[in-house]
Amino acid sequence: MSTLQACQWLNDTQLATAIRESEIVFPLIETVHVLAIALLAGTVAIVDLRLLGLILKRERVSQVAGQILPLTWVGFAAMAGSGVLLFLAEPTKSYYNPAFRFKMLLLIVAGLNPLIFHRTVYRNVAQWDEAAAAPRRARLTAYLSLTLWSGIIVAGRAIAYF
Amino acid sequence: MSLLPLFQWAAHTPALAVMRDSKWGFAIVEMVHLLALAALGGAVLVVDLGILGIGFRRQAPGRVARELAPIFVVSLIAMVLSGTLLVGAEAMKCYYHPAFRLKMALFAAAVLFHFTIHRSAIGSFSTWSKVAAVGSLTLWLAVGLAGREIGFL
Numbered sequence: 001m002s003t004l005q006a007c008q009w010l011n012d013t014q015l016a017t018a019i020r021e022s023e024i025v026f027p028l029i030e031t032v033h034v035l036a037i038a039l040l041a042g043t044v045a046i047v048d049l050r051l052l053g054l055i056l057k058r059e060r061v062s063q064v065a066g067q068i069l070p071l072t073w074v075g076f077a078a079m080a081g082s083g084v085l086l087f088l089a090e091p092t093k094s095y096y097n098p099a100f101r102f103k104m105l106l107l108i109v110a111g112l113n114p115l116i117f118h119r120t121v122y123r124n125v126a127q128w129d130e131a132a133a134a135p136r137r138a139r140l141t142a143y144l145s146l147t148l149w150s151g152i153i154v155a156g157r158a159i160a161y162f
Numbered sequence: 163m164s165l166l167p168l169f170q171w172a173a174h175t176p177a178l179a180v181m182r183d184s185k186w187g188f189a190i191v192e193m194v195h196l197l198a199l200a201a202l203g204g205a206v207l208v209v210d211l212g213i214l215g216i217g218f219r220r221q222a223p224g225r226v227a228r229e230l231a232p233i234f235v236v237s238l239i240a241m242v243l244s245g246t247l248l249v250g251a252e253a254m255k256c257y258y259h260p261a262f263r264l265k266m267a268l269f270a271a272a273v274l275f276h277f278t279i280h281r282s283a284i285g286s287f288s289t290w291s292k293v294a295a296v297g298s299l300t301l302w303l304a305v306g307l308a309g310r311e312i313g314f315l
Binding site for chain 2: 030041042049067071154
């Protein structure tokens with residue numbers, strides 16, 4: 001079964017039809033999605049700005065990241081959950097939507113970014129934990145992350161315009 | 163004094179024609195509004211949830227709030243500017259829209275609350291500061307919900 005066929009099959013399920021046709025459910029899920037973005041992107045941005053040495057300079061990087069990470073995960077779970085439901089409401093339309101495709105691509109890269117970060121530069125965090133600004137590679141990760149998440153929000157909003 | 167003339171002016175001024183007539187003019191400003199919302203919402207959530215014992219528990223809440231104040235202020239300014247342009251694009255629709263009026267009232271309350279009660283209450287993890295944190299979360303959430311509601315009707 002191709003991706004398109006899977007989308008078409010999803011499109012015709014009862015759940016998809018119910019979300020699509022309800023006047024309240026779709027906007028409600030949308031609202032949860034936007035709130036989750038504030039929690040996810042907002043907390044990610046705070047860690048990024050700490051790495052860049054712009055805020056919370058006197059707090060250890062590991063303390064900032066460690067305390068904020070659970071919030072980021074909650075935001076991620078809420079965003080992914082509501083996002084899947086929004087996709088479910090219009091799978092075929094999303095499949096052909098260029099903004100949606102671009103957003104998914106950005107999401108994959110935005111997911112890989114911290115994965116690589118945690119397996120490389122962040123392993124030596126003890127050496128630069130108290131420094132105002134993190135080493136160059138960590139700062140690069142932070143810039144990349146800020147750019148990617150901004151792109152995801154912009155692309156997400158653009159979905160409605162295609 | 164009624165604000166109606168101001169909204170009527172906005173609805174007809176050539177200065178806002180780009181916002182009214184171009185799909186992408188509106189879309190881009192909306193994206194800026196959303197980006198600022200993520201930053202503002204993130205800062206509010208991290209400070210207030212920290213006071214409630216979720217997230218930043220080891221730092222004094224007042225200090226976290228001070229450190230995040232630049233994010234809050236910059237995104238607040240970005241939201242007001244982009245929001246003003248969005249209203250300019252649909253001035254008359256907004257003027258008569260109950261959700262818009264509600265949002266403006268809630269927004270004024272949220273900003274006022276933030277710079278007065280909230281600011282003075284969050285110096286510690288006291289019960290009073292927890293009340294202020296819940297109040298702040300409720301107000302900002304209500305602003306967001308009312309804002310979403312403008313998109314309907």
